[in-house]
Amino acid sequence: MATIAGAALFAIPVVAGGNNFIIALSFIFATYTTLALSWNIVGGFAGQLNLGHAAFFGVAAYTLALSTNAGMHPYVGVLAGGIAAIGMALLMSPLLKLRGDYFAIGTLSLTEAIKVAILNVHAYGIRLTPYQGLSRVQNYYFLATLLITVCVATFLIERSRIKLAFVSIRENEALASGSGVNLVKYKVLALVLSGFFTGLVGGIYGYNLLYVPAEHVFSIEWTIIPLFMVLIGGRGTLTGPLIGAVIYLGIYYVLQFTVTEISLVVFGLVVVLIIKFMPQGLIETLVVKKLGVRRTSIV
Amino acid sequence: MFSFEVLFGQLLVGAILLGGLYALVTIGLALIFGVMRILNIAHGEFIIFGAYATYWISHLLRFDPFLSIVLAVPVSGLLGFLVNTLVIKGLTKSFDAPIVSSFGLLLVLQASMLIAWSGDPRSIVTPFTAESIRLGLVLVPIVRLIAFVISLSILMLLYLFLTRTFAGRAVRAIAQDSEAAATLGIPVQRLQTFTFVLSTCLAGLSGGLVAMIVSFQPTLGPEFLLKSFVILALAGVGNIQGIMAGGLILSIAESYGSFFLGSGLRNVVAYLLLIVLLLTRPRGLFGEKQVREV
Numbered sequence: 178m179a180t181i182a183g184a185a186l187f188a189i190p191v192v193a194g195g196n197n198f199i200i201a202l203s204f205i206f207a208t209y210t211t212l213a214l215s216w217n218i219v220g221g222f223a224g225q226l227n228l229g230h231a232a233f234f235g236v237a238a239y240t241l242a243l244s245t246n247a248g249m250h251p252y253v254g255v256l257a258g259g260i261a262a263i264g265m266a267l268l269m270s271p272l273l274k275l276r277g278d279y280f281a282i283g284t285l286s287l288t289e290a291i292k293v294a295i296l297n298v299h300a301y302g303i304r305l306t307p308y309q310g311l312s313r314v315q316n317y318y319f320l321a322t323l324l325i326t327v328c329v330a331t332f333l334i335e336r337s338r339i340k341l342a343f344v345s346i347r348e349n350e351a352l353a354s355g356s357g358v359n360l361v362k363y364k365v366l367a368l369v370l371s372g373f374f375t376g377l378v379g380g381i382y383g384y385n386l387l388y389v390p391a392e393h394v395f396s397i398e399w400t401i402i403p404l405f406m407v408l409i410g411g412r413g414t415l416t417g418p419l420i421g422a423v424i425y426l427g428i429y430y431v432l433q434f435t436v437t438e439i440s441l442v443v444f445g446l447v448v449v450l451i452i453k454f455m456p457q458g459l460i461e462t463l464v465v466k467k468l469g470v471r472r473t474s475i476v
Numbered sequence: 477m478f479s480f481e482v483l484f485g486q487l488l489v490g491a492i493l494l495g496g497l498y499a500l501v502t503i504g505l506a507l508i509f510g511v512m513r514i515l516n517i518a519h520g521e522f523i524i525f526g527a528y529a530t531y532w533i534s535h536l537l538r539f540d541p542f543l544s545i546v547l548a549v550p551v552s553g554l555l556g557f558l559v560n561t562l563v564i565k566g567l568t569k570s571f572d573a574p575i576v577s578s579f580g581l582l583l584v585l586q587a588s589m590l591i592a593w594s595g596d597p598r599s600i601v602t603p604f605t606a607e608s609i610r611l612g613l614v615l616v617p618i619v620r621l622i623a624f625v626i627s628l629s630i631l632m633l634l635y636l637f638l639t640r641t642f643a644g645r646a647v648r649a650i651a652q653d654s655e656a657a658a659t660l661g662i663p664v665q666r667l668q669t670f671t672f673v674l675s676t677c678l679a680g681l682s683g684g685l686v687a688m689i690v691s692f693q694p695t696l697g698p699e700f701l702l703k704s705f706v707i708l709a710l711a712g713v714g715n716i717q718g719i720m721a722g723g724l725i726l727s728i729a730e731s732y733g734s735f736f737l738g739s740g741l742r743n744v745v746a747y748l749l750l751i752v753l754l755l756t757r758p759r760g761l762f763g764e765k766q767v768r769e770v
Contacts, residue, residue: 226575271755278515281575282705283754289702290747297740397698401579408576439591445583449563452577456567 179328186321190314200313206426207320208382212399213406213418214327215374220404221412222340223367224347226277228400229269229284230375232291233262235395237376238383239295242303245384251308252319255380262376266368273364276350285397292395302390305383316385323381327374331415343367344413409451409459424459482613489611491731492724493620497689499723500627500682502704502711503634504675506719509708510651511671514564514574519704520697521585522676526552526683527692528593531600541602542622545684552680553673560672565665582697589694599691600684623685628720630681635716647671702743706750725749 186207193199212230219227237258244254272283334340342363345353354360379399383389402425403418410421428447432440451459505519529548534541563581567573604618638644649657650664650671658664686692686700706726711718726746733745 272751275754278509278575279709279754281515282709283751286702286705286747286750290744290751293744293747294741297738297744404576439587441587442584442591445580445585445587448580449577449584452573452580453563453567456573 183325186324187318189321190317197313200317204313204317204320204385206422207317207324208378209402209406209426210419210422211320211324211327211378212375212403213410213422214324214331214415215371215378216400216403217331217407217412217418218334218343218371218374219367221407221414221417222334222343222347223364224343224412225273225364225367226281227284227368227371228281228397228404229288230371230403231395231397231399232269232284232288233265233372233375234379234382234399235288235292235295235391236265237262237379238389238394239303239391240376241380241383242305242389245305245308246303251305251311251384255319255377255384258380258383259373259376262372262379263369265376266372267365269372270365270368273361273368285400288395288397288400292391295391295395299391302388302393305387305389307387311384313385316381320378320381320385323374323377328415328419330370330374331418335415339363339366340413347413405448411457411459421459485612485614487731487735488728489614489616490620491728493616493624494731495724495727496624496627496631496720497620497682497685497723498703498707498727499631499720500678501686501700502707502719502723503631503716504677504679504682505701505704506708506711507671507675507678511647512564512668514567514578516675517575517578517701518559518581518585518697519679520699520701521582521589522552522556522679523683523686523700524589524692524694524697525555525585526680527600527687528589528683529680530684530687531598534600541600541684541688544600545681548684549677549680552683553677556673556676556679557669559676560669564672565669586694586697593694595693595695597691597693598687600687602688605688619688623689626685627682630678631716631720634678638716643667643670699743703746706746706753709750709753 189203190200193203212234216227216230219225237255239258240261241251241254241258244257245251249257269284269287272280272287275283334343342353342358345356345358346360346363350360379394383394406421406425407418408421409424410419411417429440429444432443436443501523504522505516508514508516508519526548529551530541530544533539533547533551534544537544539547559581563577564574567577602619604622606617607619608615608617609621610616636644638648646657646662647667647670649660649662650667654664683692703726707719707722710722710725726749729745729749730742734742737745
């Protein structure tokens with residue numbers, strides 16, 4: 178199953194041939210899905226409502242833009258972006274001692290502060306020159322590899338003791354700490370992992386766009402959309418964010434093409450309704466409760 | 477005559493007047509957060525809605541802007557009542573359900589306002605716009621002074637309501653411990669609805685006042701939300717004096733910060749202030765010491 182899905186992911190450009198629209202759409206799908214999976218590590222497994230996800234994305238895209246313009250190979254620049262995002266995660270880590278809402282407010286403000294500060298220096302963003310031999314198709318392959326890597330990483334986390342530590346922090350911090358879970362270590366680990374993967378996505382996204390405006394790469398959409406995907410699909414699993422991403426993007430694009438004018442209004446309503454009637458997420462509510470499918474999980 | 481002292485004083489007067497309005501902008505968010513434990517991400521949209529309600533009432537009915545505010549307040553309250561009944565009531569207790577739900581609400585309100593009233597910046601012109609009183613060497617803009625006085629009186633009335641009346645005390649009891657309040661026979665659900673409506677009324681009022689001072693557009697909501705966050709973090713939950721002081725500190729920091737660092741960094745000052753505060757004083761500068769929840 179997983180192999181078939183992986184193969185299909187790589188077959189898209191071949192099947193699409195020269196159809197740029199399909200490749201562009203697949204790129205967007207893969208971008209958001211990878212972001213959802215990486216947000217899930219902090220927000221889903223470890224239960225820290227991180228509203229600063231866009232900071233990882235933006236910092237990495239910026240690092241990529243600066244290093245590529247300095248003459249570095251773009252994909253090395255993407256890696257540099259990932260490392261810069263780790264730095265961002267470490268900068269953000271003192272906020273982890275805050276709980277719940279306050280962590281959310283803190284991370285959101287930090288992201289906004291960085292955005293406004295950068296806008297002050299580069300009001301119009303940075304343009305990139307395309308590198309010889311790296312087309313959109315190569316970028317897509319790079320991203321697809323990344324998506325599979327994050328899936329594997331999530332799968333490994335799910336099967337390991339790390340998940341137990343993360344979930345225990347999510348469910349009850351005091352009890353987790355009392356049972357010998359090192360809160361600081363595991364929270365920072367979750368944030369760094371999440372930040373690194375997000376940074377790689379931000380880097381490749383920036384290179385694919387060939388233009389990195391701070392307004393766009395630090396935009397809150399890079400935080401909120403992955404968050405919705407995780408909440409719709411169900412948090413702290415591998416399948417949840419994947420299914421959430423497909424449902425979210427499905428609804429979003431259907432609305433875009435049908436009720437273009439009022440798509441955001443309808444979309445907001447859908448979000449409100451899902452949270453109101455299925456607070457556990459769509460998957461948890463429909464599949465687990467209604468159909469009685471047992472999930473092999475310790476929670 | 478123009479000297480550094482005059483400039484300094486002018487900045488200070490502007491900051492104090494703005495600080496009172498900032499406190500009023502925040503109080504709605506603080507009430508909902510304190511009493512219902514809901515972080516209302518759509519708070520800024522209620523403020524903008526109040527601004528539009530005031531604008532249209534004064535524009536279409538040719539009413540005086542200040543009279544329009546009085547009429548816009550119940551309109552905002554009605555919107556709040558609808559939102560509370562349709563969206564907020566019956567949400568699960570988990571802390572991220574309300575955040576995400578109110579973010580959906582933000583999208584709905586912001587996009588609806590954009591469709592209905594376009595993204596053009598608007599402002600409300602009052603009979604006193606661009607007029608000021610001379611106070612020594614410093615100029616005091618009349619509209620800002622009026623907004624300051626209204627904000628301060630409303631906050632004082634609210635303080636009296638919360639501390640001196642039975643209903644106000646019941647609201648505070650719910651904020652402290654809603655289950656214990658329920659066992660004492662306080663109608664928690666009804667008072668929570670009341671609080672939500674009251675908060676949106678206050679947001680609408682502050683929106684009307686804001687619209688007389690700066691130009692507004694539908695996408696400006698999140699900026700007010702973030703300012704409210706800063707003040708809330710300064711004040712800690714549940715005290716009006718703290719929020720007044722917080723509004724003042726924020727506006728002073730912003731005024732002098734943007735004067736010395738350039739106006740582009742105005743908001744950066746606010747955000748950094750917030751982060752430092754969250755890390756060093758998680759209960760707020762004036763927050764009460766509380767037993768840590770387990």
